[in-house]
Amino acid sequence: MDIARKLILCIVVDVKNLTVSSDPDFPVPENTEITFTCEAEGGIPAPNITWEIPGASTQPEPTVSDTSSQISLTLTKDMNNQELLCTAQQRERTLRESIKLNVKYKPTVDINMTPTEYYHGDEVNLTCSADGYPDPVITLRFEDKLFTHDTSDRNILRIGRVNQSQTRTYSCLAVNSEGNDTASKSLTLTPIKLC
CATH class of the missing domain: 2.60.40.10 (Immunoglobulins)
Incomplete structure (x- = not known):
């Protein structure tokens, strides 16, 4: 078998x-x-x-x-x-x-001032931040002039002893290969209340 x-x-x-x-x-x-x-x-x-x-x-x-x-x-x-x-x-x-x-995208800008109320003689910090890829180049301006900075952080402007001549609109511009964005903030002095 x-x-x-x-x-x-x-x-x-x-x-x-x-x-x-x-x-x-x-x-x-x-x-x-x-x-x-x-x-x-x-x-x-x-x-x-x-x-x-x-x-x-x-x-x-x-x-x-x-x-x-x-x-x-x-x-x-x-x-x-x-x-x-x-x-x-x-x-x-x-x-x-x-x-x-790795996605390239145009920047978006945010601009802030601290403190939120400003009185004559106060120090004011203007901070500009931006998100974008590639990393955007950030420029702080007022009246078409570039700021001179007294700090190593190029995205912060310290305005010492604010007076009426500094009440104006400040702007922040962020630019990369994909485009640009701008944001503005006005500095207006708060009047001092007299009793």
Whole structure:
């Protein structure tokens, strides 16, 4: 009697490497659609590839092949400096690879004066701050003239012993490769109440 036996051989090959790339390369301007590819080198059976997208409440549907996955995202300024994570899961083995998002966006400016009420003879600090990528160049001005600073922090102007001649509008301009923004603040002396 002839007995035939079947032998089933299961071969497992671990994923060797995981890479994440983008097209186009970084940095990119805000609102640019970019395609990310996550590619696993090797792997039998093929790994399950997933994405984690920073700040996304819903995940876009990736295009998947045996050893790679692609997603397309429109990048916003809120995604700048975030990490996009790709994970390849194969049986008990997990590989992770990330890519840092570099999104260029125009600056937004904020200008503040302290204290909030100014009296004759007070010292007033005017602070200009800006958010943008690449980092914006900040200029403080009044009546189209640049300020001279008595401090190493170039975004703060200290106006000592305020008097009526210094009551005017001060402005702050922030500029980078993506655009510019301006904010203004008026310095008005509070009258002293006499009893």
